[in-house]
Amino acid sequence: MHRGNIVRDLRALIRPIIESRETPAGRVFDWVIQSMILVSVVSYTIETMPERSEAFYAVLRSIEISLVAIFTCEYFVRLWVEKRPWKFIFSFYGLVDLISILPFYLTMGGDLRALRAIRMLKILRYSRAMNRFRLAFIEIRAELAVFGLASLLVIYLAAVGIYIFENPAQPEIFRSVFDGIWWAVATLTTVGYGDVYPITTGGKTFTFLVLAVGLGVVAVPSALLASSLSRVRDKD
Amino acid sequence: MHRGNIVRDLRALIRPIIESRETPAGRVFDWVIQSMILVSVVSYTIETMPERSEAFYAVLRSIEISLVAIFTCEYFVRLWVEKRPWKFIFSFYGLVDLISILPFYLTMGGDLRALRAIRMLKILRYSRAMNRFRLAFIEIRAELAVFGLASLLVIYLAAVGIYIFENPAQPEIFRSVFDGIWWAVATLTTVGYGDVYPITTGGKTFTFLVLAVGLGVVAVPSALLASSLSRVRDKD
Amino acid sequence: MHRGNIVRDLRALIRPIIESRETPAGRVFDWVIQSMILVSVVSYTIETMPERSEAFYAVLRSIEISLVAIFTCEYFVRLWVEKRPWKFIFSFYGLVDLISILPFYLTMGGDLRALRAIRMLKILRYSRAMNRFRLAFIEIRAELAVFGLASLLVIYLAAVGIYIFENPAQPEIFRSVFDGIWWAVATLTTVGYGDVYPITTGGKTFTFLVLAVGLGVVAVPSALLASSLSRVRDKD
Amino acid sequence: MHRGNIVRDLRALIRPIIESRETPAGRVFDWVIQSMILVSVVSYTIETMPERSEAFYAVLRSIEISLVAIFTCEYFVRLWVEKRPWKFIFSFYGLVDLISILPFYLTMGGDLRALRAIRMLKILRYSRAMNRFRLAFIEIRAELAVFGLASLLVIYLAAVGIYIFENPAQPEIFRSVFDGIWWAVATLTTVGYGDVYPITTGGKTFTFLVLAVGLGVVAVPSALLASSLSRVRDKD
CATH class of the missing domain: 1.20.120.350 (Voltage-gated potassium channels. Chain C)
Structure with missing residues (x-):
């Protein structure tokens, strides 16, 4: 004892x-x-x-x-x-x-x-940042789910579209819709590595339309996170 | 009966x-x-x-x-x-x-x-997202038309400009104004695949000016959509 | 008569x-x-x-x-x-x-x-857009001048830095500070064509620092224009 | 005298x-x-x-x-x-x-x-801009430290991840975690030069996840600077 x-x-x-x-x-x-x-x-x-x-x-x-x-x-x-x-x-x-x-x-x-x-x-x-990310994430959980799904939809539809346009012209580059998804991710986030890109007129026109509609959609989730993080700062 | x-x-x-x-x-x-x-x-x-x-x-x-x-x-x-x-x-x-x-x-x-x-x-x-996009779109319909047209104007003028500068130096890359449009879309959305880019001093200087003016214009429609979507969340 | x-x-x-x-x-x-x-x-x-x-x-x-x-x-x-x-x-x-x-x-x-x-x-x-751009431009004229100059300063300093780091390793790519300016414009606007990029460890580390500081500076003028344009909509 | x-x-x-x-x-x-x-x-x-x-x-x-x-x-x-x-x-x-x-x-x-x-x-x-940057920087110093560290963490974890996925497939490109850091910086700032990019399915899927989470985190510090700079304008 x-x-x-x-x-x-x-x-x-x-x-x-x-x-x-x-x-x-x-x-x-x-x-x-x-x-x-x-x-x-x-x-x-x-x-x-x-x-x-x-x-x-x-x-x-x-x-x-x-x-x-x-x-x-x-x-x-x-x-x-x-x-x-x-x-x-x-x-x-x-x-x-x-x-x-x-x-x-x-x-x-x-x-x-x-x-x-x-x-x-x-x-x-x-890390004090961790707590803020947790609070910010909880605050916009529902939003993130809705717009995250919308982003996935835009990416998938863009992938199918570019596959249909580019597969006949570049069968080695756009082998399947999976390559289309990779292209859509790199394009709609504006990273644009340059390993895959359309070469047909149809594919290029489709890219233009996808960017016109998609940039606004795909940008929403990360804009939501950024603005939620700066809101959380007052409560921290 | x-x-x-x-x-x-x-x-x-x-x-x-x-x-x-x-x-x-x-x-x-x-x-x-x-x-x-x-x-x-x-x-x-x-x-x-x-x-x-x-x-x-x-x-x-x-x-x-x-x-x-x-x-x-x-x-x-x-x-x-x-x-x-x-x-x-x-x-x-x-x-x-x-x-x-x-x-x-x-x-x-x-x-x-x-x-x-x-x-x-x-x-x-x-998808609940669909309804929000519809409401957000109705809210900023008039804005989108005005700034969408302004973006098209900037893209077209950039395309003609780069065609004039680069066609003599790269006749195989900038074959016509259509190639210029493809370059302008990839550049002003900051995707930048790297399949077409200016190599002359004139074309590079023009690119600098186009980016200085154009980024602010082309970013407006998608910024409008993103901010309208987050406004709509309160009404949903 | x-x-x-x-x-x-x-x-x-x-x-x-x-x-x-x-x-x-x-x-x-x-x-x-x-x-x-x-x-x-x-x-x-x-x-x-x-x-x-x-x-x-x-x-x-x-x-x-x-x-x-x-x-x-x-x-x-x-x-x-x-x-x-x-x-x-x-x-x-x-x-x-x-x-x-x-x-x-x-x-x-x-x-x-x-x-x-x-x-x-x-x-x-x-074009009704024209009038808005004119009003938006007048509203932020002074801001644009100040932050536009700050952007030019960041671009020039980045250009000199990358020239010093990369010229010895890639004398054909980074021939002079002018090539550095072209690199700085393509990098800080996040276009990233991929025609010029650093290959030395020093140059890559410098790029990281330039992006950490510069993205916030170069983004300001176009963010100012975009937000001014949406403010002007109420007065139009 | x-x-x-x-x-x-x-x-x-x-x-x-x-x-x-x-x-x-x-x-x-x-x-x-x-x-x-x-x-x-x-x-x-x-x-x-x-x-x-x-x-x-x-x-x-x-x-x-x-x-x-x-x-x-x-x-x-x-x-x-x-x-x-x-x-x-x-x-x-x-x-x-x-x-x-x-x-x-x-x-x-x-x-x-x-x-x-x-x-x-x-x-x-x-330069009048200098004073504004100083004031803006002081205002968000604490924020910048927190989110700058969070960005560094995201970049490092992304670098280790891509190294694990891509090193076996591209040992000459992803030689060490340092190459992974260079890739993470170019990708998460959306510059995307195209000198390093994943080619395996695992690496591409990982890139997708990193972009989904990371764009919102890495964008915060420069968004903070930009919004702080426009706030400072009223006090200047």
């Missing part, structure tokens, strides 16, 4: 450090974890570069092992101080924390390198 | 299922038809892929025959329960329903495959 | 037909001239196509001669009914009307074909 | 010319310096062109020497009339003025040509 008290006291001591950003110690802890996430992200990004030397790879490997150790400690400490550990395990951030370390143990650091990018999501915990 | 009563009772029973979304049976009917439309759309999209096997084609063919049978039943049931059948036949949705099945019977499922994409429009009946 | 009276009466009779859109005769006259302008524009556009036959060219040639005859009559009738003929000659629309016909007489329909595109501007006389 | 008086009087005479735009002499001085800056910018731009003759280079060289002389005089006069010279030297405009002339003396006009582009920044002193 005496020992239990010590543990209980320790937990009461550590909890505010980990869960709150109000105390100096809490801010230091947050900064440390955020720096680790950044190191992890930069290290992963560099590791994907093809022309790295063997020595450099060894350095990256040690960084990775240290980071996994730190993130594992962080995970168990969070689990320990949490009042309802099971709720934490299945919460969004609990799962992100778990997936950040699990692939390393499963493969002994082998082939699941890419999953390390998920660690980036750990930073969301510290 | 007794038999006529049964028919009348049956019609009174079926009508709310088909025409209303308030009753559970009506909602089920709507979900079934919507699923069929989706199956039809996906099936058509897959059918356009070039590398399908003969067996796979047979499956798609059976799906198509079943769907045409279902949509034909749906069409006649709608016609039968409708109080003014002729009005339904020549209404927008009546025509869409008819064109969704007619090509199959005319060609015994032959060469008019592409017309099956029109079935996508059947989904509009269930 | 008696004859002078007839002329005066005739002028009084014709003037409202030509200058007003309120009377039925005035509306008919306007529609005729607008149709002629459209025929002229379409005829010019078709004439630029390279693969026209000799017979087709003869038809276009007759149309052109007829149109010049009609526009010449229109010009002299306008001059005649006008109370202050000299003011009309040097007014914007008077000059447009003159340039629409003059090249034909100077070269007997020869090499100044391209100037026929100017006839398109005759349609502005009938 | 008498001589000191003359100097003091001269300074009192020259100061309003240099520091104020209210007096006619002040306006003339400003116009002269602005013209010199413009000449310098145009001269630098032309100098980067590869096909210049030796004679032409000599002319540009003389212009450069004259301009450095004038800007040096301007710098020392500003230093002399300034009440707190040290504050001027380390102010933004003081440093810009110094960097505009220093490279010439350090290298006797040699290899630091590119630094001459910095002279463009001298024009900011005369």
